Amino acid sequence: xxxxxxxxxxxxxxxxxxxxxxxxxxxxxxxxxxxxxxxxxxxxxxxxxxxxxxxxxxxxxxxxxxxxxxxxxxxxxxxxxxxxxxxxxxxxxxxxxxxxxxxxxxxxxxxxxxxxxxxxxxxxxxxxxxxxxxxxxxxxxxxxxxxxxxxxxxxxxxxxxxxxxxxxxxxxxxxxxxxxxxxxxxxxxxxxxxxxxxxxxxxxxxxxxxxxxxxxxxxxxxxxxxxxxxxxxxxxxxxxxxxxxxxxxxxxxxxxxxxxxxxxxxxxx
Ligand code: PGA
Numbered sequence: 001x002x003x004x005x006x007x008x009x010x011x012x013x014x015x016x017x018x019x020x021x022x023x024x025x026x027x028x029x030x031x032x033x034x035x036x037x038x039x040x041x042x043x044x045x046x047x048x049x050x051x052x053x054x055x056x057x058x059x060x061x062x063x064x065x066x067x068x069x070x071x072x073x074x075x076x077x078x079x080x081x082x083x084x085x086x087x088x089x090x091x092x093x094x095x096x097x098x099x100x101x102x103x104x105x106x107x108x109x110x111x112x113x114x115x116x117x118x119x120x121x122x123x124x125x126x127x128x129x130x131x132x133x134x135x136x137x138x139x140x141x142x143x144x145x146x147x148x149x150x151x152x153x154x155x156x157x158x159x160x161x162x163x164x165x166x167x168x169x170x171x172x173x174x175x176x177x178x179x180x181x182x183x184x185x186x187x188x189x190x191x192x193x194x195x196x197x198x199x200x201x202x203x204x205x206x207x208x209x210x211x212x213x214x215x216x217x218x219x220x221x222x223x224x225x226x227x228x229x230x231x232x233x234x235x236x237x238x239x240x241x242x243x244x245x246x247x248x249x250x251x252x253x254x255x256x257x258x259x260x261x262x263x264x265x266x267x268x269x
Contacts, residue, residue, distance in 0.1 A: 002220075002221065002222075002223055002245050003037070003038060003039055003223075004037075004038035004039070004223070004239060004245050004246040004266040004267070005038060005039045005040075005041065005180060005223050005225055005245060005246035005247075005266070006036070006038050006039070006040055006041070006246050006247055006249065006259075006262055006263045006266040007040075007041040007042070007043060007079060007107070007109075007141060007180075007182075007225065007246070007247070007248050007249065007253075008041070008042045008043060008249050008253025008254075008259055009043050009081060009109060009112070009227075009248055009249065009250050009253060010042065010043060010044045010045060010048075010081075010253060010254060011045075011081070011114070011250060012045055013045070013254055014044055014045060014048055014254070015048070016048065016051045019044060019048045019051045019052050019055060020051065020055045022254070022256050023042075023052060023055040023056055023076070024055065025256035025257075025260075026042075026076065026256050026259065026260055027056070027074070027076070029256065029257070029260040030075075030076075030260055030263055030264075034264075035075060036263040036264055036266060036267040037267040038246060038263060038266035038267050039077065039246075040075060040076045040077065040263050041076070041077045041078070041079045041106075041107050041141075042076060042077075042078060042079065042253065043078075043079040043080060043081050043107070043108075043109055044078075045081070046080055046081070046095055046100070046103075049078060049080065049100075049103040049104060049105065050103060050104075052078055052104075053078060053103065053104040056074035056076055056078070057074045077106045077107060078103075078104050078105045078106060078107070079105055079106065079107030079108055079109060079141065080095070080100045080103075080105050080107075080108040080109070080138075081108075081109050081112065082095075082108070082109065082110065082112070082115055082129070083095060083096070083097050083100055083108045083110065083129050083132060083133050083138070084096050084097070084129070084132065085125065085128035085129045085131070085132045086132070087132070096132075097132045097133050097135065097136035097138055098136050100136075100138060101136045101137060101138055105138060106137075106138065106139060107138060107139045107140075107141055107180075108129075108133045108138045108139075108140055108141065109140075109141045109143060109182075109248075110126050110129045110130050110133065110140045110141065110142055110143070111123075111126035111129070111130075111142055111143045111144065111163070112143045112184075113143060113145055113184060113186045113189060114189075117186075123162070123163060123166035123167075124166065124170075126142070126163075126166070126167075127166055127167050127170045127171065130142060130167060130171070130175070130179070131170075131171055131175075134175065134178065134179070139178055139179060139180060140179045140180070141179075141180045141181075141182055141225070141248065142164075142167065142179060142180070142181050142182065143181075143182045143184050143227070143248070144159075144160050144163040144164060144181065144182070144183060144184070144207075145159075145160070145183060145184040145185045145186050145189075145227075145228075146159040146160065146185055146186065146187075147159075147186045147187065148186065148187035151185065151187060156185075156203065157203070157206055160183070160203060160206070160207060161206075161210055164181070164207060164210055164211070165210075168210075168211075168214060173211060173214035173215040173218050174215070174218065176211055176218050176222055177218045177221065177222075179222075180222075180223045180224075180225060181207060181222065181223070181224045181225070182224075182225040182226070182227045182248040183200065183203050183204055183207065183224060183225070183226055183227070184226075184227035184228050184248060185199075185200075185203075185228050187228075188227075188228025188229050189227065189228050189229070189250065190229070190250060190251060191228075191229060192229050193228075193229060194228060194229040194230065194231075194234055194238070195226070195228060197237050197238050197240070197241045197244070198241075200226045200238060200241060200244055201241040201242065201243055201244060204224045204226070204241070204243035204244055205242075205243045207224055207243075208220075208222065208224065208243055222245075223245040223246060224243060224244065224245050225244075225245060225246045225247050225248045226238050226244050226246075226247050226248070227247060227248030227249065227250070229250075229251075230247040230248075230249050230252060230262060231252045231258060231262070232252065232257075232258045232261035232262055232265070235247060235261070235262045235265035235266065236265040239265055239266055246266050247262065247266065249262055
């Protein structure tokens with residue numbers, strides 16, 4: 001069985017005090033006997049990664065002096081919201097994958113629809129970021145999804161397949177053996193409107209079929225998350241669909257009680 005993943009995308013919200021208080025509350029609610037069986041990841045703004053790492057007990061997953069990956073003291077893993085496709089140099093405002101790994105990140109979101117639409121990230125940029133992340137042992141969470149207009153004109157599958165094929169054609173299917181995909185219909189993000197479990201399941205199954213047409217084993221191990229107005233009261237139903245392996249949570253990840261409840265809904269026990 002695939003271990004579910006619940007990832008919180010804080011977007012551009014929070015400060016140091018918020019970070020400490022939210023994480024203290026999450027550790028209280030999910031630590032000890034309440035520890036969820038799913039993987040839990042939080043993706044705060046980059047400037048809060050260090051504060052988050054400290055609040056989680058000093059280290060999440062970083063490197064020791066020999067450069068080996070060492071598991072940290074917390075079960076909550078850290079992710080970033082985007083990454084540069086470049087390694088180092090004159091790229092004002094950007095953050096290199098090595099910097100995110102050094103700050104304790106194990107994951108990074110790439111291709112979120114807000115980055116695609118507001119910052120002009122095309123498929124080729126997303127693929128380059130994905131590749132750069134993996135070169136530094138960061139697990140990419142690749143976001144794909146259609147707009148309302150695309151859904152209404154019946155091109156949902158075409159759009160999703162274009163976004164995933166861009167990656168498969170450039171990096172090969174093996175790149176998905178250490179990655180996560182998040183299906184996020186753009187019309188459901190931050191709108192309060194959620195895809196029904198049946199709508200989401202249909203797209204998730206098609207994504208898995210597309211990957212399976214290249215490699216069955218990679219497809220069966222691939223975690224495909226749903227994102228778009230997931231809340232405590234709809235998470236369990238969404239997560240019970242056979243091809244929905246957890247969620248990428250925006251607004252509800254900013255409330256400790258909501259996010260903790262979603263993590264419990266993602267637990268396979
Ligand atoms: P939402 O955002 O849960 O607030 O809809 C999801 C996302 O953008 O990842």
